[in-house]
Amino acid sequence: MGARVARMLRNFNLESRAHLELSRDKPRAAPRHPAPRHPAPGPEASDVAESIHGKNDPLLSLLKSVYVKSEDPAPSEAPKPAAAAHEEQQRRPLKFSLPGDLYGPGAVDVPRGKLSLVEALRALNSHKSQPATWTPEKLTQEYSLNPKDTKAILEFFTPFDVKIIPPQTERAKQIKGSP
Template sequence: MGARVGRMFRNFNLENRAHREVGRAKPVPAPRHQGPGKPVGGTEDVPEKIRQKDESLASLLKSVYVESTEPVPPTPLPAAAERAEVQRRPLKAALPGDPYGICDITDVPKGKLSIVEALTALNNHKREPRTWTAEKVAQEYSLDLAETKALVQFFIPFDVKMIPPNSAGAKQIKAFIRHRGDTQG
């Protein structure tokens, strides 16, 4: 019933409304671009003075001499020589097994740490700060002392803190579970 009434209002005076829309003035379209044709400011507008050859400028141009050479590329060092320059040290700590495919690493450059070594050193310092001082960590892992002090001071391994619940809150949770169990069963 509602669709029939809606159709009546939609189709009411439809023909007159269509004639009125067709008879309405159309909007004027924007002018079209000229496309490739005569360029604006063509060669006719160029003054004759610009077209003439200036002999003084031509003679100055002839006196310019440019000599170009390609730079000689540096000779690449062999891979063994590059390794000899960087001192390396064996790993102090590694992951057990091969979980992520990164256990192929057997040594690292001096002054650098692997992720596992960094976490181990930070954890040792956190557990025993009197034994594992920044100086001992720097000596153990061949690190710069200033960088090691900053590492120990600003990077802290994850710390999980367990907050014990209040006794009143625990009773409320147990009461809620007991009440919920009664309504379901």
């Protein structure tokens, strides 16, 4: 109901207010800053204009001597893109995989410098269980990784690491392990 009253007040005497607004004088635009229309011609201006619009015979003769011949390559002779050929050389076969093709069909190789999820978990777990055998250098060599990335992965990712934080008060409930 309030919207109906507001609309009535807003539309009250609308036509006369519109005529009043249209009959007012329009505001004038601000004056523009005076600026010279054309710079004063001098001896330098005429030399520049002449060099721009005049013919340069040595450059014109060089332009006439250029001949470009372009042909499309035959479809059978089309070379592979350089990125695709380079990528084929940079791929390596998977070291480990899970049975049942859990991570997608046809995953038989990965790019160099990358790990599949299964390989990453196995590498992190083997380093955690046998750090003397599986050093960062050996993991770098085994999986064709960047040494800096390998050290960062081993430092910041810890798989299967469960930490139980003891309660701060005596009254807090604790989860009791099964016997």
